[in-house]
Amino acid sequence: MHYPTELDDNLTLSNHKRIHIRALRRCEEDPIRNLYARLSPRSRYLRFFSPMPVLPDSLVRLLACVDYRRTLALIAEYDNGNGLEVIGLGSFGAVDDNDVEVALVIRDDWQKLRIGTELARRILQAAEDRGFHRFVVHMHADNVATRRLLKHVGEIVSATMHGAMSEVAFVRRSPAVTTV
Numbered sequence: 001m002h003y004p005t006e007l008d009d010n011l012t013l014s015n016h017k018r019i020h021i022r023a024l025r026r027c028e029e030d031p032i033r034n035l036y037a038r039l040s041p042r043s044r045y046l047r048f049f050s051p052m053p054v055l056p057d058s059l060v061r062l063l064a065c066v067d068y069r070r071t072l073a074l075i076a077e078y079d080n081g082n083g084l085e086v087i088g089l090g091s092f093g094a095v096d097d098n099d100v101e102v103a104l105v106i107r108d109d110w111q112k113l114r115i116g117t118e119l120a121r122r123i124l125q126a127a128e129d130r131g132f133h134r135f136v137v138h139m140h141a142d143n144v145a146t147r148r149l150l151k152h153v154g155e156i157v158s159a160t161m162h163g164a165m166s167e168v169a170f171v172r173r174s175p176a177v178t179t180v
Contacts, residue, residue, distance in 0.1 A: 001067065001068040001069045002068070003023060003025060003026075003068065004023050004068050004072075004126070007021070007022065007023045007074060007122065007126060008020070008021070008022045008023070009021050009022075009122075011076075011118060013113045013114070013115070014113060014114065015113060017078060018078075018079075019076050019077060019078050019087065019115065020076070020077045020078075020079070020084075021074055021075070021076050021077075021118070021119065021122065022074065022075060022077070023066070023068065023072060023073070023074055023075075024064065024066055024072075024073040024074065024075055024089075024091075026064075026065065026066055026067075026068075027061070027064050027065050028064055029060050029061070029064045031075050031077075031086040031089070032055070032060050032063050032064055032086075032089065033055065033060060034085075034086050035075075035086040035087070035088070035089055035105070035107060036054070036055045037054075038085075038086075038107050038108075038109075039105065039107060039108060040108045043105060043106075043107075043108050045140070046105075046139075046140055046142065046143045046145075046146075047103065047104075047105040049138075049140065049165070063089075063091060066091075069130055070093070070094035070100075070130075071091070071092070071093045071094065072091065072092055072123070072126055072127070072130075073089060073090065073091035074089070074090045074091070074119055074122055074123055074126070075088065075089050076088035076089075076106075076110075076115050076118075076119060078110075086107075087106065087107045087110040087115065088104070088105065088106040088107065088110065088115050088116065088119050089104070089105050089119075090102070090103070090104045090116075090119035090120060090122070090123040091103050091104075091123065092123055092124075092126070092127045092132070092135075094132065095136060097131075098132065098133065098134055099132065099134045099135070099136055099169070100127050100132045100134075100135055100136070101135075101136045101137070101138070102120070102123060102124070102127070102135050102136070102137055103137070103138075104116055104119055104120055104123070104146070104149070106119075111145070116145065116149055117149060117152055117153065120149055120152075120153045121153060124153060124154075124172045125172075128172060133171060133172070134157070134169060134170075134171055135154065135169065135170050135171070135172070136167060136168070136169050136170075137150070137167075137168050137170070138165060138166070138167050138168075139165070139166050139168065140164055140165060140166075141161070141164045141165070141166060142164070150168065150170060152173070153172060153173055154170035154171060154172055154173055155170055155171050155172075155173055156168055156169070156170045157169050157170055157171060
């Protein structure tokens, strides 16, 4: 598939700042590395289940080498006047022909502005547009923000817990019900 320009969009936040959401380009690693470097150890742990100071190259490649069909990532960027800052990343990767695993992380200083909800809504829609209708998320029991986000964007169909880790399968809420 070609780069999905239809996913590029601008959004004005409640704090009146404008951000740009776009698909990550194939094998575009720098935005992932830059975002990771600006995450707190807690946000790193909640998203990647480890407070690693630097993401391993193999994981960066896994996230960056999208094909726009079975793997896709969206980034949220802010133009601070001196260049673009990456402030969020949402992605999906096919588990099989019906299900995708989804993941999301927002930079700490940009949280609670509904960027996560917007990225989640868009990544779920992009997955559905590609024929995927069931979503899986892996999350730590302490990840209150993800649990809250799931209430807005999904209907849980199953959940299993292994220690402090949960695997939650869900379907997307009807767009008419989703709040942003």
